[in-house]
Amino acid sequence: xxxxxxxxxxxxxxxxxxxxxxxxxxxxxxxxxxxxxxxxxxxxxxxxxxxxxxxxxxxxxxxxxxxxxxxxxxxxxxxxxxxxxxxxxxxxxxxxxxxxxxxxxxxxxxxxxxxxxxxxxxxxxxxxxxxxxxxxxxxxxxxxxxxxxxxxxxxxxxxxxxxxxxxxxxxxxxxxxxxxxxxxxxxxxxxxxxxxxxxxxxxxxxxxxxxxxxxxxxxxxxxxxxxxxxxxxxxxxxxxxxxxxxxxxxxxxxxxxxxxxxxxxxxxxxxxxxxxxxxxxxxxxxxxxxxxxxxxxxxxxxxxxxxxxxxxxxxxxxxxxxxxxxxxxxxxxxxxxxxxxxxxxxxxxxxxxxxxxxxxxxxxxxxxxxxxxxxxxxxxxxxxxxxxxxxxxxxxxxxxxxxxxxxxxx
Amino acid sequence: xxxxxxxxxxxxxxxxxxxxxxxxxxxxxxxxxxxxxxxxxxxxxxxxxxxxxxxxxxxxxxxxxxxxxxxxxxxxxxxxxxxxxxxxxxxxxxxxxxxxxxxxxxxxxxxxxxxxxxxxxxxxxxxxxxxxxxxxxxxxxxxxxxxxxxxxxxxxxxxxxxxxxxxxxxxxxxxxxxxxxxxxxxxxxxxxxxxxxxxxxxxxxxxxxxxxxxxxxxxxxxxxxxxxxxxxxxxxxxxxxxxxxxxxxxxxxxxxxxxxxxxxxxxxxxxxxxxxxxxxxxxxxxxxxxxxxxxxxxxxxxxxxxxxxxxxxxxxxxxxxxxxxxxxxxxxxxxxxxxxxxxxxxxxxxxxxxxxxxxxxxxxxxxxxxxxxxxxxxxxxxxxxxxxxxxxxxxxxxxxxxxxxxxxxxxxxxxxxxxx
Numbered sequence: 144x145x146x147x148x149x150x151x152x153x154x155x156x157x158x159x160x161x162x163x164x165x166x167x168x169x170x171x172x173x174x175x176x177x178x179x180x181x182x183x184x185x186x187x188x189x190x191x192x193x194x195x196x197x198x199x200x201x202x203x204x205x206x207x208x209x210x211x212x213x214x215x216x217x218x219x220x221x222x223x224x225x226x227x228x229x230x231x232x233x234x235x236x237x238x239x240x241x242x243x244x245x246x247x248x249x250x251x252x253x254x255x256x257x258x259x260x261x262x263x264x265x266x267x268x269x270x271x272x273x274x275x276x277x278x279x280x281x282x283x284x285x286x287x288x289x290x291x292x293x294x295x296x297x298x299x300x301x302x303x304x305x306x307x308x309x310x311x312x313x314x315x316x317x318x319x320x321x322x323x324x325x326x327x328x329x330x331x332x333x334x335x336x337x338x339x340x341x342x343x344x345x346x347x348x349x350x351x352x353x354x355x356x357x358x359x360x361x362x363x364x365x366x367x368x369x370x371x372x373x374x375x376x377x378x379x380x381x382x383x384x385x386x387x388x389x390x391x392x393x394x395x396x397x398x399x400x401x402x403x404x405x406x407x408x409x410x411x412x413x414x415x416x417x418x419x420x421x422x423x424x425x426x427x428x429x430x431x432x433x434x435x436x437x438x439x440x441x442x443x444x445x446x447x448x449x450x451x452x453x454x455x456x457x458x459x460x461x462x463x464x465x466x467x468x469x470x471x472x473x474x475x476x477x478x479x480x481x482x483x484x485x486x487x488x489x490x491x492x493x494x495x496x497x498x499x500x501x502x503x504x505x506x507x508x509x510x511x512x513x514x515x516x517x518x519x520x521x522x523x524x525x526x527x528x529x530x531x532x533x534x535x536x537x538x539x540x541x542x543x544x545x546x547x548x549x550x551x552x553x
Numbered sequence: 554x555x556x557x558x559x560x561x562x563x564x565x566x567x568x569x570x571x572x573x574x575x576x577x578x579x580x581x582x583x584x585x586x587x588x589x590x591x592x593x594x595x596x597x598x599x600x601x602x603x604x605x606x607x608x609x610x611x612x613x614x615x616x617x618x619x620x621x622x623x624x625x626x627x628x629x630x631x632x633x634x635x636x637x638x639x640x641x642x643x644x645x646x647x648x649x650x651x652x653x654x655x656x657x658x659x660x661x662x663x664x665x666x667x668x669x670x671x672x673x674x675x676x677x678x679x680x681x682x683x684x685x686x687x688x689x690x691x692x693x694x695x696x697x698x699x700x701x702x703x704x705x706x707x708x709x710x711x712x713x714x715x716x717x718x719x720x721x722x723x724x725x726x727x728x729x730x731x732x733x734x735x736x737x738x739x740x741x742x743x744x745x746x747x748x749x750x751x752x753x754x755x756x757x758x759x760x761x762x763x764x765x766x767x768x769x770x771x772x773x774x775x776x777x778x779x780x781x782x783x784x785x786x787x788x789x790x791x792x793x794x795x796x797x798x799x800x801x802x803x804x805x806x807x808x809x810x811x812x813x814x815x816x817x818x819x820x821x822x823x824x825x826x827x828x829x830x831x832x833x834x835x836x837x838x839x840x841x842x843x844x845x846x847x848x849x850x851x852x853x854x855x856x857x858x859x860x861x862x863x864x865x866x867x868x869x870x871x872x873x874x875x876x877x878x879x880x881x882x883x884x885x886x887x888x889x890x891x892x893x894x895x896x897x898x899x900x901x902x903x904x905x906x907x908x909x910x911x912x913x914x915x916x917x918x919x920x921x922x923x924x925x926x927x928x929x930x931x932x933x934x935x936x937x938x939x940x941x942x943x944x945x946x947x948x949x950x951x952x953x954x955x956x957x958x959x960x961x962x963x964x965x966x967x968x969x970x971x972x973x
Contacts, residue, residue, distance in 0.1 A: 205839065214895070233903070263842075265845055268866060272798055378693050378694075422685065422690065426694075477634040481637055484636075484639060488588050488912075491586060491910055
C-alpha cells in the first residue's frame, strides 16, 4: 500500500493509494462543495448539479455518458452531502485511462436548459419519495433547530419550493464558483498505475482554468430545544436528537466514535440493552458524524407511538450516563474490536479505501493510512472518553419527534 | 510501475466436505485477505410456519440469539462483539441464514458460538415477550416504508402461499405464539439435513473440516419437514395508502438459477434494468423524468423465479409511469441488441471481480450455488457461461418466453387502470 500525490499547475490534486495486489480499481472526483456552500436562494443546487453532471458535455451527450460508463463495466454513482460532492466508479484496472477521461469530462458539464428542466422533475420525485418515509425531511428541520442559521444546517435536497424556483443560470453560476480545479481532488485506490494517472489527469484536466473556491468556517453553537411534529399517516413514532460533537479535524474524533459505539451501536451498546433487546423500540442508535469545523452526535429512535415518552426518557438517560457510569474496560475493548473489524473488512475493497482516502484529504488535507488510524483508535483511554464526554456532553440536544401523536408534551 | 495482467491471482478453488448427518461444508480459502466470513443456512424457513403461526420461523431466529450453550443472552452478544463479528440473520422461504464476518484469527471462535446458537439455544421463556416485541416492531416499521410494503404485497399476490410469504408474518399470529411453539420449531427445523455452511476468505481448509466435524458432527435430525400445501396468488390489486407518491409493482414469471435458460433470462433482465443506459432507466427516468427509482429484479427461488419491477412516482403521473413501464416489459419480447448485451457483459465481468474482493459476498455466493446447483461454479465457469450468451440466444429465449402473465399491484391514494 503506497500513498502518492501530485498537484497539477492549475491546483487540481491527484492522489492515490496503490495496491498492486488488488483485483480492481476505484477512482473518483471529490468536490469540496455541498449544501453548506449554498446561498438560501440556491438551496438544493449542489445535489441537483450532481444529477446534471451526468447530462452531457461538449464532447458527449447524456446517453453517451451513461452508455460509456456501462461499456467500461463500471459500477458507478455519485452522492452529495452537506460539504462534499463525490463522483466515483469501481472497475477493472485495464480501463483506468478511459474512466479518467470520462470522469474528468463530466466534471465540465454542458448544463443545458432543456436537460435541467427534465431533471428537475426527477429531483422533485426524489423529494416526494422521502416525504413518504417518515421521519425523513424532519432531519433537515432538526439540523436547523439545533444549529440555527449555521450553513451546516442547510438541506442537501432542498425543498420542493426551492428546487422548483432554481434556474439553470443560477446553477451555472454556482458551478463556476465551486468546481474550480483547486477545489477538486482526483483520488484512486486499488490497482492504480499512478504515473499514467498523472499523465491522464494532465491531459484531461490540465486546461481547466484556475479559480478560487473558499469556504468560511463559522463557529457553531447548539440550542437545545424540543419540538413535536404530527405526521398522522405514520404508524411509528420517531424521535431524532442532535447535538454538538468533536469535528472532523479534532484528534478527539476517535474518542467520539468510541463513545457513540459504546452508547449507541446497533448491537451490544447501552441503548441496545436498554431498548432493543427488551423489544421496547424498533430501533435506537447513536452515530458520530464529522464535518469541517463541526461535529454531530445524531440519535435515532423509532417505536410505538404510545411508548414515546418512556422510550425517549430512556434514551436521554443513556446519553447522560457517561459521567455517572464511566465506560468499563470491557465496553471500551469491545467498541475497539467492533470498529477495528469494520475498518479491516471495509478496507478489503478498493472502493471503501477510496472514500477513506478522498474524504480524509478533503477534510484535513492529509493522508493517514488505515493502520495509522487504527493505532490512534487503539490509544484512546477511558480517561480520554471521560474528558471528551465532558467537553461535548452527549445529553445537550435538540429533539424532534415525528409521528401520529397529537398530544405529545415534551 | 508495471502491472501484471489482472487475471494473475491464483484461481481459487472451492472445497466440499459432506457430513454424515447432511450438513455440507463449502470452503474457498483465498490469499490476500485479513478477514473470513461464513454463511450458515439451516432448513428453517418460513414455509414451515403453519397458516395460523405466520412469523414463527422469524421469532425462533430472534429467540435463538438470546442465549445459547453456556452463554446467557448478554454474554452471547458481548462475546460476538469482542470478537468483532459483523453479523446478520435473515429468514427466507426455505432457510434461516446466519452470516458472520470477522478478522481471520477470530473465525474459529465465532463459529463455535454459532454452533451453540443453532444447536443449543436456551429459548428462554422470560425473554419471549421481548423477542415478540422485536418482531412486532419490525412488522409495524414496514407500514412506514411504502415501497417495501408494496413489494411484499406484490410477492404475495404473484406467488401465492407459501412462496410469496414475508417471513415477518402478521401481527395476530405473532401475538399468539407461545414459547412451546418456538421450542418445537427449533427442535424440528434447526437440523443438519440440507444445511449448508459456506466459508470464504483467510482460513485453513483442513483445520476447518476438523472444527466443523467436532462442532456439528453429532448434530441429529429430529423430524422430516412437513409437505408444502400451495395456494395460488390473488393477482392484481390496489392498496389504498395515504402517501404523496404512488408506488407501482409489476411481476412476471421467469426461470430459476438452476434452469438451462437462466443466463438468457438474466441477460434480458439486465438489458431492462442493469446500469444507467438500461431501458427502464432511460425511458422512464431519463427521457420522461417520471420517477427517481425504477428497477426490475430477477429473483430466484429453488424451483421458480419471477421478475419484480418497481417504480415510484407522484400520483398525477402514476398512470403514465405504469403505462410506460409496462410497455417496456412488453417490448422486451421484440428482442435485445448486440450493443445492449455487450455493455451488460462488461458490467457482469467487473461485478464478478468486485465480488471476489469481499469475503462476505463470496460466502453468500458459495452457499447459493450449492443450494441451487449442488456444485460450485468457479469464476472461469461463470465467465464461460456469460460468454456463451449472445443477442441471438437471448432473443430465442424471449421468443419462447415473452414477458406476460403480469401481476400488477399499486399502493397509493388511488387505483390505476391496468394497461392492455
